[in-house]
Amino acid sequence: MxxxxxxxxxxxxxxxxxxxxxxxxxxxxxxxxxxxxxxxxxxxxxxxxxxxxxxxxxxxxxxxxxxxxxxxxxxxxxxxxxxxxxxDILLAFERVLDPLLIDDLTLRDIFELRLVLEMGLADLLYARMKDEDIDELEKIANNEINKDKSFLVKNEIAFHGKLYEMTGNGTLKRFQIMLLPIFAYVITRVDKPYSGKVDHRRLVDILRNGTKEDFKIGMYEHLKPHFDRL
Amino acid sequence: MxxxxxxxxxxxxxxxxxxxxxxxxxxxxxxxxxxxxxxxxxxxxxxxxxxxxxxxxxxxxxxxxxxxxxxxxxxxxxxxxxxxxxxDILLAFERVLDPLLIDDLTLRDIFELRLVLEMGLADLLYARMKDEDIDELEKIANNEINKDKSFLVKNEIAFHGKLYEMTGNGTLKRFQIMLLPIFAYVITRVDKPYSGKVDHRRLVDILRNGTKEDFKIGMYEHLKPHFDRL
DNA sequence: TCCCTATATTTGTAGTACATAATAGCAAAG
DNA sequence: CTTTGCTATTATGTACTACAAATATAGGGA
Structure with a gap:
């Protein structure tokens, strides 16, 4: 035929x-x-x-x-x-955002979109973050020592979630929440635990003492393993 | 009461x-x-x-x-x-993405989200762009000389659209298309024509000869006027 | 083998009937 | 005068029936 x-x-x-x-x-x-x-x-x-x-x-x-x-x-x-x-703009999105219903190519695209977002957060963060925010972020990062893997994943989500929250952009934050299932789904498909050259505590340090550019570079290194896998 | x-x-x-x-x-x-x-x-x-x-x-x-x-x-x-x-994940989004139905706060949030995306494009671009892409981009940028304002807006869209396309991420590209009406809507609410310290031709130049970091900084300067207005 | 036609099947639309819940109004009680 | 309780009203929510429209499938004829 x-x-x-x-x-x-x-x-x-x-x-x-x-x-x-x-x-x-x-x-x-x-x-x-x-x-x-x-x-x-x-x-x-x-x-x-x-x-x-x-x-x-x-x-x-x-x-x-x-x-x-x-x-x-x-x-x-x-x-x-x-x-x-x-x-509610995002309500609609949640309806179709079901990892099991999305083909692999789109799944990867969306995951990548999330990474792009994280790379671009720096400017908003440096314009709006407060000292208390960084303190809280540090607390989350320090929680990660000597914990099992499932906890690490949860903490990973908490850390990045806090970053979005610190932008003060409610829509952005909710957008991230929506993408979480996909993020988790993609993570489960690789065996190696999630970690780049730059860990969360280093990112906190940069936020406190470094420049915007430092943070962008740091975040890039932090996420690099994901980019490479795509 | x-x-x-x-x-x-x-x-x-x-x-x-x-x-x-x-x-x-x-x-x-x-x-x-x-x-x-x-x-x-x-x-x-x-x-x-x-x-x-x-x-x-x-x-x-x-x-x-x-x-x-x-x-x-x-x-x-x-x-x-x-x-x-x-x-089709994005089909749903288009249904509610109507600038006239969205409140101003969310509108600004979404516009900001788009800016964040553009800031984060650099890594994908430098990993995937081809020489022909840059040539085409340059052609678009060179079109902008001595043109009226309405043409400039169209060219503005073409330029940034091409950038998304060069990422090779289809979902990302379509996401950007969806956000276009909002982008346009926000632009119409400010009188001053859209332009930052770094123009399109400078961005092309960076892509050709500069580093990833140069591009991020350049894009930041290019979009800065928008950030400042928010 | 190919084309045509008839038939059966499933969605698309219309219309009726009734259940359900929420509102407004009024009456009664404190 | 305020609160509570009852009642009638009204629009949505659900069920059911009937039929129109379209189309996949089968069967028949050249």
Whole structure:
């Protein structure tokens, strides 16, 4: 068969997507939210009204609303109806971020993206970190002496998590939390314990006494084993 | 009124979330996909069977399936049923990544995240870039002379887009594309045209002749105006 | 072997009916 | 006057039926 050819064509042309009405209504609802410039807490029309206005069955409207609700864009309460929620960007991401469902290539790409982020943290850190932060970081780093491997992994996560937190960027921090499962998953696939030339205590030392550039170089060396494995 | 007390209580207790059956079924379907370790193209049971097996109406099953379909996790065709698709992680993100729906604080956080990424690109670039890439980059940079502002913005995007592309990390590149609207949106809110002490042509020069550290410093200076504005 | 057609099957949409929960209003109690 | 309890109302949540639309499969004919 010419399955390969078909596959190739499909990739170049893109599949014809028979838009269902639910897709349509979903888009229309998004536009509606935008056009009306609703604020969180503002109510949406009730389902029957939407259905009638759009000329579709209530079923279709419910499918569309169900999607928006899953993404945290709206909340629905009985009797009251649907109201616009504070859209949570990252909620959607969590839904598909399942290591077991992602192919290996993408998995590696995402892992790499995380490393890139860590490399770029330096500027935010040096602009915003406080002495207490460094103290806490040091405490975490000092916890690592003479501990078993499973503890080390947890501490590893705590240390890097604290770094993200110190940036003062809430979205960044949550983004990191979301990526944790993937990070852990990739780690389990290599036998050698995680460690570069520069360990956590050295990084703390750099934060306290070194320059921004020192930190970037230090972090690079710290993560180097990961880069090399990719 | 005791509104403040209510607010405080609500924060401590957390809201009760009345899980709908669709939420439940969605989760169960995810677990099913995982447990069966299905590969892309493998079929799912038909809706009526799922409904019967789960003890819910077909309506509820369809809501759950509709969500998964929106995220690109499954595809459904008439007569054939639903099949597992290659889950596209970033598709979900695009659904909520709408500058007009995101509050200002998150917007700034995301913009900052993008800057962090750009700062961290250096290592990937120096490991993977080819001479042709730099040539192309230079061509883009040289296009910028004596052009109007709207063209400059487009070129700005082209230049940085090329940088992401040169990392060889497809997910990273697509991630950047997704963030473009936000980037553009933030840019439009400042009057002063985008330019740091280091321009694109200087960055190209560094890539060709300089070291990794030079590039990091150069990129920092290039983006500094943005950092300062945040 | 190839093409065409009929058939069966599964999703997509519509519509009805009822359960469930939350709201508002009013009545009663303190 | 405030709080509590009851009741009616109303919008969502769920179930079920019916049918339209599309398409994979099988079977028949050249």
């Amino acid at each position: 010419n399955e390969e050819l078909i596959n190739d064509l499909s990739k170049n042309l893109g599949r014809v997507k028979a838009n269902t009405m639910a897709d349509d209504v979903e888009m229309k609802l998004r536009q509606y939210l935008k056009k009306m410039s609703l604020k969180p807490g503002d109510p949406l029309p009730k389902e029957t009204d939407l259905a009638e206005a759009l000329g579709v069955s209530r079923n279709v409207v419910r499918e569309a609303l169900s999607r928006l609700r899953m993404l945290g864009m709206i909340e629905t309460r009985k009797r009251k109806g649907a109201v616009l929620a504070s859209p | 005791n509104e403040e007390l209510i607010n405080d209580l609500s924060k401590n207790l957390g809201r009760v979330k009345a899980n709908t059956m669709a939420d439940d079924v969605e989760m169960k379907l995810r677990q099913y996909l995982k447990k069966m370790s299905l590969k892309p193209g493998d079929p799912l049971p038909k809706e009526t069977d799922l409904a019967e097996a789960l003890g819910v109406s077909r309506n509820v099953v369809r809501e759950a399936l509709s969500r998964l379909r929106m995220l690109g996790m499954i595809e459904t065709r008439k007569r054939k049923g639903a099949v597992l698709a290659s889950p």
